[in-house]
Amino acid sequence: MDLLERDAQLGALQEYAAEAAAGAGRLVLVAGEAGVGKSTLVEALERRVPGARWAWGACDPLTTPRPLGALVDLAPQLDPELDRMCRDGAPRERLFDAAREALAGGGAPTCAVFEDVHWADDATLDLLRFLGRRVRDLPVLLIATFRDDEPRPRLLEVLAQLGAMRTTRRIDLPPLSAHAVDALAAGRGVDGGELFRATGGNPFFVSELLRSGPGDGMPSSIRELVLARAARLSPPAREALDAAALIGLTVPPALLGRVGSAAPRDVDEMLTCGVIRATTDAFAFRHELARRAVDEAIPPHRRQALHRAILTALEELEVAHPARLAFHAEGAGDAARAVAHARRAGREAAALGAHREALVQFERALRHADGLPERERAELLDALAAEAAVVDQGERALDARRQASELWRGLGDTVREGDSLRGLARAQLRVADGTGATATAERALELLQAHGDTREYAAALAQLAGDRMLNGRDDDAVVLARRAQALGERLGLPGVQADALDTLACSLAVTGGDWEPPMREALRLALEGGVADQAGRAFNNLHWALGSEQRIDEAIAVYEEGWAFCEAHDALSFGWCLRMEHAEIVEWRGDWDEALDMAEGTAGMPLTPLNRYTCLSVAGRIRSRRGEPRGMELLREADAIARGSGQPQYEVQSALNLVEAHWLAGDLDAARREAARALDLAPGTVGCIRDSVLEWAHRLLGPAARDIDAADVWDAPRHELAGRRREAVAAWERIGYVNHAALVLAFSDDEADLRDAIARFDRLGATAAVRAVRRRMRELGLRAIPAGSRSATRAHPAHLTRREQDVLALLCEHLSNEEIARRLVLSVRTVDHHVSAILAKLGVASRAEAAEAARRTGLVPVAG
Incomplete structure (x- = not known):
């Protein structure tokens, strides 16, 4: 019965195990709803591959799981040194490298199972992604089981990335047939x-x-079934079952023996109910549903007493992670122990780069912190705010910093108050309160400068420098950044140095200085100093600066490296910023479906307003070009954020978004008003934004734009301003900016140019732009105006994006991914992702099969 209707899935697993044994490592995702038999399938594989070295690890169904819990389980089965490193709390980078080495060693093919990754902490998900990229040439089979009926956004995001790897295979377990x-x-x-x-x-x-x-x-439900079976137990045996349910899915006998007063015969009786079973060295619930049913039926008064007993036993055994201790302390209603264990768990999680888990643990500690001295509460609030900022929960960081700064003020500790205010200013920036951020950053520096050259003062200098830069006061920013950098260097503060150099580089980029050396140095210092958040900022701003100079290939390479880093280190505040700015490059190169997926894939995520601004801008521009009314709604929402930020770069870009959208809708008066607004705000913005302002002002304002400073304009806009439209189009085409090229032609008075613009917009699916050009042709009195084909608006028969269609055509030419990358001016990793997506959408297993399917179905024309 266990393997009924599972022959195909088991056969596939055996094939992947054989490939891994031959040195072609695989990561297999085994998906299915709760109770569908994922573990049973993998256990059957273990029986059929006896010559392999097997190791099993499980993720914890706790409110806040222990970081790298599955690795802690796997380590003693794989390598004593890895086990020691886990117990000693080694840095995550060393743990990840050691895990790879342990999997590769052993003298036999290794099968490592990560069970229930739907409960995984972020560090474990990062580990899976790390290993998945590195098992390709190893005799290793990684198997990750997860429920696909309870997805969370973070898991879905990681699964999408894992699914794009060439080593990854997926097996979906359907329910049994009728x-x-x-x-x-x-x-x-x-x-x-x-x-x-x-x-x-x-x-x-x-x-x-x-x-x-x-x-x-x-029974009407499994819960009733499980409880009906549990009800047959004697009171001592039921007490043992209840204690086991609170301990977890796997129950160590030694721990259960310390909880309650169950005798061995009571434990034996507990095993007869069919809800829990004995394994080689532990007790295990047959399914989490069974454990949950028992857990939820425990009366509150008994639940608290059992949590207290489990907590005491775990502390005596000295084997539990502080996250587990904090969970049981909270369940026991023991505020003091909940605070102590949660605070320790938060610090350890932060040190491992598991910032989400750290945030949740600090939240847990604060829930029970009413009895703490004000100083300890303020320290907890500052710690929580720091973690919230890293993972892009700006409102939570803002609230915590406000509370902390008020507590420090009441305590008369102006150093700690000033440092909290510095963090508050950063949070205000991220939630687009530019005016408040400036006032707070100035107040922080005022408080701290009286205490001399401290680390807090250096950080406040760097914060105010960044504020001045974002507000277009670049001369002030340069002075403050240089002071902060020098003090940070003298005090040995790599994070402050990186922050200051990053700001200096950004101001130099805006004012035409040599920005790249300080930016590269900021990134180096942040990486070598282990300051993940500042490294994320440096990656983000390096990507932005390169893109601003149209060095697109270099920008893409920085994105690939930076996004991988931010994911691996949970530095998501700047990580999401980087990803969304890269979505703009994807958009500008015409891959609108992919850009929309990137922008709208963040729906429901707790992004700060500034990161949400870019998502709204990308989605709003694309949907406006496609003639969707929702596009203007998204752009207006983005504009409200930009205006609140007080930062010229956001306000000008937002005005330009609305210029294009109003032009597309045929409202030229509104478009001109927004162009004038952009013109007023343009000073103090980076060159590429000023170039865009010049272009739209030239197109819509005419003589009103004559006083614009056109110095240092990039090739394409300079050609357009001079009336050399074809040269401008060629310049945009060289970097792949297809919509920009079409816009140049759309404002020509030449009929051939306008027809060309319609054809280009038509290929993009920009139906609103096609209508706008047709309006212009009517205004010019031209006849035989093309309507534009409807093909651009029809879905691709295989649901391929335009870029995937391009890649598929080159697959049919038998080009390698490296050759495709060169041909399409993409990174190899991006091509890898496109190829994986094509194989999945076509339902084929190889490049050759994809090419054959494309020719057979007419997706790619057969050469004549």
Whole structure:
């Protein structure tokens, strides 16, 4: 019964295990709903691959899981040194490298199982991504099981990235068919059809209902079934079962023996109920659903007492991670121990780069911190705010910093108050409160400068320098940044140095100075100093500066490296900023579906307003060009954020977004008003933004734009301003900016240029732009105006994006990914992702099969 209707999936697993044994490592994602038999399938594989070295690790179903919990389980099975490093709390980079080495060693193919990664902490998800990239040439089979019926955004995001790797394979386990359930019910006194309707074919539900027997009737839910079986136990055995449910899915006998007063015979009786079973060295619930059913039925007064007993036993055994201790302390209602363990768990998680888990642990500590001295509460609030800022929860960081600064003020500690205010200013920037951020940063520096050259003063100098830069006061920013950098160097503060040099570089980029050396040095200092958040900022601003100079290939390479770094180190505040700015490059190069996926894939995520601004801008521009009314709504929402930020770069770009959108909609008066607004705000912005202002002012304002300073304008806009439209188009085409090239032609008075513009917009699916050019042709009195084809608005038959279609065509030419990357001016990694997506959408397993399917179905024309 266990492997009914699972032959195909087991055969696939055996094939992947054989490939791994031959040195072609694989990461296999085994997906299915709760109870569908994922673990049973992998256990069957273990029996069929006895010559391999097997190791199993599980993720914890805790409110806040222990960081790298699965690795902690795997380590003693793989390598004593890795186990020691886990117990000693080694840095995550060393743990990740050691895990890879442990998997590669051992003298036999290794199968490592990560069970229940839907409960995984972020550090474990990062580890899976790290290993998935590095098993390609190793005799290693990684298997990750997860529920696909309870997805969370972070897991979906990581699964998408894992699925794009060439080493990754996925196996989906469907429920049993009605025919299979009917066959199982035959001769059991149970109606097969009713059983299928009640269970939906879930093997666990089916097996549990059949195990209950016809005499027990048909429970209305698994919960009732589990509790009905548990109710048969004697009070001591039921107490043991309740304690086991609170301990977790896997229950060490030594721990259970210390909780309550259950005798060995009571534990034996507990095992007879069919809810929990004995394994080689532990007790294990047959399924999390069973454990949860028992857990939820425990009365509150007994729950608290059991948590207290478990907590005491874990502390005596001295083996539990502080995250588990904090969980049980909170359940026990023990505020003091909850604070102590949660604070320690938060610090350890932060040191490992698991900033989300750190944030949740500090939140837990604060829930029980009413009795703490004000100084300790203020320290907790500052720690929480720092973690919230890193993971882009700006409002939470803002609130915590405000509370902390008020507490420090009440305590008369102006150093700590000033440092909290410095963090508050940063949070205000991220939530687009530019005016408040400036006032707060100035107040922080005022408080701290009285204390001399301290680390807090150096950080406040760097913060105010950044504020001045963002507000277009670049001369002031340069002076402050140089002071902060010198003091940071003298005090040995790599984070402050990186922050100051980054700001200096940004101001130099705006004012035409040599920005690249200080920017590269900022990145080096942040990376070598282990300051993940500042490294994320440096990656982001390096990408921005390169893109501003149209060094697109270099910008893409920085994005690839920077996004991988930010993900691996949970530095998501600047990581999301980097990703969204890269989405703009993807958009400008015409890959609108991909850009929309990147921008709108963040829906529901707690992004700060500035990161949300870029998402709204990308989605709003594309949807406006496609003639969707929602586009203007998105751009107006983005404009409200930009105006609140007080930062010229956001306000000018937002005005330009609205210029284009109003032009597309045929409202030229509104477009001209926004162009004038952009013109007023343009001083103090980077060159590429000023270039865009020049272009739109030239197109829409005419003589009103004559006084614009056109010095240092890049090739394409300079050609357009001089009336050399074809040269401008060629310049845009060299870097792949297809919409920009079409816009140049759209404002020509030449009929051939306008027809060319319509053709280009048509290929992009920019139906609103096609209508705008047709309006212009009518205004010019031209006849035989082309309507534009409808093909651009129809979905691709295989749901390929335009860029995927380009890649598929080159696959059919038998080009390697490296050759495709050179041909399309993409990174190799981006091509890897496109190829993986093509294989998945076409339902094929190889490049050759994709090419054959493309020719057979007409997706790619057959050469004549």
